[in-house]
Structures are given as C-alpha cells and as structure tokens.
Amino acid sequence: xxxxxxxxxxxxxxxxxxxxxxxxxxxxxxxxxxxxxxxxxxxxxxxxxxxxxxxxxxxxxxxxxxxxxxxxxxxxxxxxxxxxxxxxxxxxxxxxxxxxxxxxxxxxxxxxxxxxxxxxxxxxxxxxxxxxxxxxxxxxxxxxxxxxxxxxxxxxxxxxxxxxxx
Amino acid sequence: xxxxxxxxxxxxxxxxxxxxxxxxxxxxxxxxxxxxxxxxxxxxxxxxxxxxxxxxxxxxxxxxxxxxxxxxxxxxxxxxxxxxxxxxxxxxxxxxxxxxxxxxxxxxxxxxxxxxxxxxxxxxxxxxxxxxxxxxxxxxxxxxxxxxxxxx
Numbered sequence: 001x002x003x004x005x006x007x008x009x010x011x012x013x014x015x016x017x018x019x020x021x022x023x024x025x026x027x028x029x030x031x032x033x034x035x036x037x038x039x040x041x042x043x044x045x046x047x048x049x050x051x052x053x054x055x056x057x058x059x060x061x062x063x064x065x066x067x068x069x070x071x072x073x074x075x076x077x078x079x080x081x082x083x084x085x086x087x088x089x090x091x092x093x094x095x096x097x098x099x100x101x102x103x104x105x106x107x108x109x110x111x112x113x114x115x116x117x118x119x120x121x122x123x124x125x126x127x128x129x130x131x132x133x134x135x136x137x138x139x140x141x142x143x144x145x146x147x148x149x150x151x152x153x154x155x156x157x158x159x160x161x162x163x164x165x166x
Numbered sequence: 167x168x169x170x171x172x173x174x175x176x177x178x179x180x181x182x183x184x185x186x187x188x189x190x191x192x193x194x195x196x197x198x199x200x201x202x203x204x205x206x207x208x209x210x211x212x213x214x215x216x217x218x219x220x221x222x223x224x225x226x227x228x229x230x231x232x233x234x235x236x237x238x239x240x241x242x243x244x245x246x247x248x249x250x251x252x253x254x255x256x257x258x259x260x261x262x263x264x265x266x267x268x269x270x271x272x273x274x275x276x277x278x279x280x281x282x283x284x285x286x287x288x289x290x291x292x293x294x295x296x297x298x299x300x301x302x303x304x305x306x307x308x309x310x311x312x313x314x315x316x317x318x
Contacts (some may be wrong), residue, residue, distance in 0.1 A: 061218045061250050136220065141303035142212045 018051035025057035028069035037090035056131040065096040075118035167270035181254035196229040201277040205245035227311035283310040
C-alpha cells in the first residue's frame, strides 16, 4: 500500500479532483521511466478523471544525474514550474548533464540566481530522500513503479491506460 | 529455513580475494543477510542495486547488509565493481552452498532468494523467502529493524 497516501507535499497534475489516483515513483535517468513518461502523458490526455502524482525514486548509485535531476524539479517547483521541468527532463533524458539543468531553467524562464541557490539547498535533498524512503515503505523495488488508488500496480506499465480505463 | 528466534549459524566467508567476514565479529550490530541466486542475473541486480541505495537507511538502524550467493570471490568482485556496490558480497563457494544449507535456503545448486534480519546478539528476528523471480524490495527489512528497535 502507498505509504503515506497522497499529501499536500506531493506534486499533482491531471484532474486535482480525479476519482482515479495514480502515483508514480520515478528516476529521471531511468530509461524505462523515460518510456513511461510518454505513456502517462497519453493517459492524462485520454482520461479526464485521473489525478496524477510523481514521487522521486532516484537510483543515485547507478545513475549519475538522477539525484541532481530530482533536485532540479524541486528547485523549479519553488518557482511553480515542477511539471514543466519534469517534462523537459524526460524529453531531454539522453542529454542529461550538469549544464542541462540551468539550460532548461533558462528555457522555462526561471529566476536563474534563485534556481542555482535552490539547487544547493539541503532541504530539497531531504524532500527527495523522503520520497525515496516512502517508496521503500510502499514496496517500490525498482523504477518506474505505479500505484493505482493506493495499491501497487504489478503489471506492465505499457498497459496502464487499458487497466485504468476499466 | 531458519525462523525468528533461531540462533543464526556462525560462518566465515570471503568477501573479496583479500577479505574474510565472520558473522560473530559483527555482534553489537544488527545484520541483514540477503541470499540470492546469482551475480549478474537481472532480478538480482535490481535487488542488490536497490539495497545499495539504502545503506544509509540501514545504518540508521545500526544494521550491516551482507549479500550471499554461491558465486566465487572474483566474480563478486567484478560484479560489485560493475554495479558500484558499497557492501560486501560473500562467496558461499567452497564447500558450495554450505552456509545457505545451514540457513535452509539452498536448492538446485543455488541459494534461494531469502532475507534474514539478525539482532545484535546473533538471534534471527525476521526471515522471508521470496519467489525466486521476484525482487522482495526492502520494506520488510525496514519494518523488521523498526520492530526490533521499538522493543529493544
């Protein structure tokens, strides 16, 4: 079971009042998460009743940029741009580098001084780590892992749309 | 398979070509034993990769993680280096599977995918046998460590 359930700390997109709640635990450098990104985007376009939440699960020992990418989204969130940064990172997943984060921040017209400062903020590291720990408690053992209405989805994420539609 | 309340059988196994690990040397710390079938197989890699990300959470519970399979020490060394693992993988290699057998988790030439949480006195406090193809994750380990700390 999803532990804790969706809270006000979570980043929500789709229908905020949606009757179906999907939570993804993801890593910005994980190729499967990159594939799942397109699937989720199509799903949110196809269905109007889905409330979608993303939580961080960076496998930092395997993926060099996973942690910094997660922090970049949280830094962008301080300027109300979590989802645009989330999307941009997955769209540029092949080009992840230290420079990319600032480039994307610039494209999103963030205040760059503020963004750079926030990238160094340990509070954001703690937030990402809290997501990771909640994932462990919820039974996440790899990425991406999805929860539908609080219950872990053990099937193939490529079938997510078909499963949720029913 | 050994269960909660059983004394954990002591062992000394190679962690690398120049390092041996003896379980009883770790008294005073909680120990997590993760038996798994083989280095390099996809599911194991996910499981060990996950635990590798979790070492700081285990440390908070005064716990040391040891992976165990029947692979040899040179194989473990190459696997750990390739996956950037920061914990010991023990070689239950000669006589093959001897420690896995003592814990009751040896079958068809390989260790089963089994977890044991052993307390600082060397007593098993939690054990779990996972379906062979399934990554058991770490939620059970964390729960076991928390339960132990709550009652200690």
